[in-house]
Amino acid sequence: MTPVLVLASRHDRLLSWDWIGDHTDEIWERTLQHLQLTGYAVGIGFVIAMAMALVSLRWRRAYAPLAAFSGTLYSIPSLALFAILVPYTGLGFRPVLIALVTYTLLILLRNIVAGVDGVPPDVVEAAEGMGYEPWRRFLAVDLRLATPAIIGGIRVATVTVIGLVTVGALVGSGGYGVFINDGLSRSFSTPILVGGGLSIAMALAFDLLLTLLQRLVTPWARPGAGR
Amino acid sequence: MSTPAAIRLHQLTKRYPGADDLAVDHLDLTVPAGEIAVLVGPSGCGKTTTLKMVNRLIEPTSGTVEIDGRPAGEVPVHELRRGIGYVIQHTGLFPHKTVAANIATVPRLLGWDTRRTRDRVEELVDLLGLDRTLLDRYPSALSGGQQQRVGVARALAADPPILLMDEPYSAVDPIVRARLQDELLELQRRLRKTIVLVTHDVDEAIKLGDRMVILNVGGVLEQAGPPAEVLAEPASPFVASFLGEERGLKRLSLLHVRDITPDDGPVVDLGATVAHAREVMQQHRVDWVGVREGDRLLGWHWGTDLDGAGTVEADGIEPFRAVVSPATTLRAALDGIVGSRTNVAVVVDDDGRYRGMVRIDEISERVR
Numbered sequence: 001m002t003p004v005l006v007l008a009s010r011h012d013r014l015l016s017w018d019w020i021g022d023h024t025d026e027i028w029e030r031t032l033q034h035l036q037l038t039g040y041a042v043g044i045g046f047v048i049a050m051a052m053a054l055v056s057l058r059w060r061r062a063y064a065p066l067a068a069f070s071g072t073l074y075s076i077p078s079l080a081l082f083a084i085l086v087p088y089t090g091l092g093f094r095p096v097l098i099a100l101v102t103y104t105l106l107i108l109l110r111n112i113v114a115g116v117d118g119v120p121p122d123v124v125e126a127a128e129g130m131g132y133e134p135w136r137r138f139l140a141v142d143l144r145l146a147t148p149a150i151i152g153g154i155r156v157a158t159v160t161v162i163g164l165v166t167v168g169a170l171v172g173s174g175g176y177g178v179f180i181n182d183g184l185s186r187s188f189s190t191p192i193l194v195g196g197g198l199s200i201a202m203a204l205a206f207d208l209l210l211t212l213l214q215r216l217v218t219p220w221a222r223p224g225a226g227r
Numbered sequence: 228m229s230t231p232a233a234i235r236l237h238q239l240t241k242r243y244p245g246a247d248d249l250a251v252d253h254l255d256l257t258v259p260a261g262e263i264a265v266l267v268g269p270s271g272c273g274k275t276t277t278l279k280m281v282n283r284l285i286e287p288t289s290g291t292v293e294i295d296g297r298p299a300g301e302v303p304v305h306e307l308r309r310g311i312g313y314v315i316q317h318t319g320l321f322p323h324k325t326v327a328a329n330i331a332t333v334p335r336l337l338g339w340d341t342r343r344t345r346d347r348v349e350e351l352v353d354l355l356g357l358d359r360t361l362l363d364r365y366p367s368a369l370s371g372g373q374q375q376r377v378g379v380a381r382a383l384a385a386d387p388p389i390l391l392m393d394e395p396y397s398a399v400d401p402i403v404r405a406r407l408q409d410e411l412l413e414l415q416r417r418l419r420k421t422i423v424l425v426t427h428d429v430d431e432a433i434k435l436g437d438r439m440v441i442l443n444v445g446g447v448l449e450q451a452g453p454p455a456e457v458l459a460e461p462a463s464p465f466v467a468s469f470l471g472e473e474r475g476l477k478r479l480s481l482l483h484v485r486d487i488t489p490d491d492g493p494v495v496d497l498g499a500t501v502a503h504a505r506e507v508m509q510q511h512r513v514d515w516v517g518v519r520e521g522d523r524l525l526g527w528h529w530g531t532d533l534d535g536a537g538t539v540e541a542d543g544i545e546p547f548r549a550v551v552s553p554a555t556t557l558r559a560a561l562d563g564i565v566g567s568r569t570n571v572a573v574v575v576d577d578d579g580r581y582r583g584m585v586r587i588d589e590i591s592e593r594v595r
Contacts, residue, residue, distance in 0.1 A: 129319075
């Protein structure tokens, strides 16, 4: 399909402001759908990845198979995975959510484990020597020091998912992808640009927001900390 | 202040899983309350393993650790560790906590209230000679020496009777190390903790230890005793070679000028006759004479420079190069003597009053 060529033939201008004015309600609705799907996917993915990370950290041998498993899921093309799931889940929100969750697992698992592994051994030893209980040490020291890496993982996962949600519209998940599909089927450029542009804007906004959050929760890592 | 506790190791043994050789081999050792014991030896001698068996970071394969007569294995491990200060090599400070929060670690684990914790943190910062403005900083903003002091403050926070120190000064430069060692001794004079310190540095062991415990590869105890005793009579060829060259000098570093009685030396009063000065020089069999005015020693003249003069005056007088105090080590005094033309070190007290002279033969007598 070569939409751009077709577009030029049907409409004079690339962007129709009238169309945008007529569709503000729908744009808002699609935005909420996009946000909701992204939020659920990253949230559920984080819970599952954290459980996998805890298992990996407790039993190191489990890490390689868990990472391989989530790596395999990650390598399946998104459209193919939606198609595989639809016969079991039907169209709509569910197949897309399941697929998106699987994409977050590898990124989140790797970042959580790497973050905890990156805690300096002498700090862990000092914490043990001071008399922290193991669970308390894990929460107050290991996990706390792994926070920058973990938020980094959430950031990458979120940006990835925001992009993939767009594809999910093909199986009826809603979100900005609906505009893009609509525009493509009618060879009408405005909804394509609106859908594409807003999903890019949303990805950039979350990238920025999570980068700021990362700095906010790691005051010790700022240059000249506490001076 | 907490009462000091004695540590007793009984047949303490560690074999790591999968290892053929023992890491610590049936070690018997007592550290009396309020003393510094320094575990020293080559790598692989099990000194750090031994230390970590005291706070059960490593569990012994067999044998026991007793703290004040109570087996450490019977105390819940977190309770045990909260009662034992722990200082490690790279300080292990929590990078995500401020200096104040780092120091407050154990008090918080023990559930002290905020006010008591804050008072204690401030007390410790003062005790360790740290500036209070550092309290709100993160460890990364501190120098190596400051970080090490914070590490010690954190270990002392809940006033534990015992302090374990694992190569505490190996990550700082020699000048800072020497100062931190002096500070530890000063701190110990006031606090009287029972301290077990691990080092690979013989000189550190000699300087800090009330007793030094020399371990050989495989966790075998070679010798334990006060440094002066170990230096004077090494129990084995291993100990002798481990103590290294300059054993005599190392012994001298444990003795002080106040341990010997300096004599008055070839000294005359300012304005004395040259004839009298020559008599004094002859008595002492030297070719120079010291000149005193009241309780001050002004300097000295060569005998030949007095030729033709009637009395001993201050004109053209040479200053003594080696001036020591009663607290100076004999090693430092000897160093001064070697660099002086008169072959003596002049002893003056803190107020600058002349107390006598130390000669090289008086020093060598002490280590013979």
